[in-house]
Amino acid sequence: MTSNADLLLDDFLAFSLKGETPSITQGTTRSGVRWTWQSHGIALFEPAHAPTHSVLASAGIHGDETAPIEMLSRLVADIANGRAPLAARMLVILGNIDAMRGGTRYINDDLNRLFSGRYKSLPQSHEAPRAAELEAQALQFFDGATHAKWHIDMHTAIRASVFEQFALLPHTGAPLARAMFDWLRDARLQAVLLHKEKSNTFVHFTAQHANALACTLELGKVRPFGENDLARFAASDAALRRLIADEALKEQAPLRVFTVVAQIDKQSEHFVLNVASDVPNFTAFPSGTELAHDGAYRYRVSHDEERIVFPNPRVKPGLRAGLMVIDTTDATFASLA
Ligand SMILES: [Zn+2]
DSSP, X not given: OOHHHHHHHHOHXXXXXXXXXXXXXXXXXXXXXXXXXXXXTEEXXXXXXXXXXXXXXXXXXXXXXXXXXXXXXXXXXXHHTTSSOOOSEEEEEEXXXXXXXXXXXXXXXXXXXXXXXXXXXXXXXXXXXXXXXXXXXXXXXXXXOOSEEEEEEEEEESSOBSSSSEEEEOOXXXXXXXXXXXXXXXXXXXXXXXXXXXXXXXXXXXXXXXXXXXXXXXXXXXXXXXXXXXXXXXXHHHHHHHHHHTOOOOOOOOOEEEEXXXXXXXXXXXXXXXXXXXXXXXXXXXXXXXXXXETTEEEEOOSSEEEEESOOTTSOXXXXXXXXXXXXXXXXXXXXX
16 A cells, blocks of 8 residues: 555545545455545545445535544544444544635535535536535445445534534434344434424435435534544534444433424524524423514514524525524424334
């Protein structure tokens, strides 16, 4: 192996940030794993024996969400040196490399709003070709797989949260899978948010078009590369390693489930959000609380208790300024097949 391809496996993040093309694009590690460099920031790993399932693990869809990117890069090194056993086929994706290089969330457009073809309506966007490439790579990876298909997309949140680590599940109309909830508990996620509408996220795309068990993980607050305390992400890292090794789940951490019941809409520049714009995600408000107004529009809490997620009064008029969720833990677990 040349030194260039060594770096690819030893430090996939550094290699990807350099933007180089490897001198050789595939090989076999000492542990028998077949690796293929697919494209910048995209690598395929296939176990020596028939794979039990397929796992797409992505990070850096937002370029400044560094901790999961570093975590995934270390996982690549450990797959290559044999420390992380592999029973599944695995596709590793570092999403928005140009934004990573610039230390920003994105260059022109939020990549995680461009999937399911939305990039076609923004052909000039710096992110459009990458969205198209990630869709094609994901479809190619899952195509023809008859075993279980997983997609774990790892992020870090911008704001504080009542539940520091939480997951979001896309809404495709398919029944909720107990396997996903069991895995989220194994990863010690504290809460999961169930969407009720389709969206343009990467996980929505793989859930909808490849039938993958897909989730977005929000793993706490973000810092620059090299300054992350990866110990805070150890539970998710360990659960991802168990998933790709096809090892038994270990943790059964309590998991609260929340379902979206409404959204707060920004209609005009007169929009006023009545809570601090840095209010933590999942902050609860009692029935009757007026959370926002905009001309004649009012948003009042109508359930006994609603919690606000992703409030952002600075979005453009016509866009969502916050999601409202209610606790559906008991009903959701009772509904799982
Ligand atoms: Zn993100």
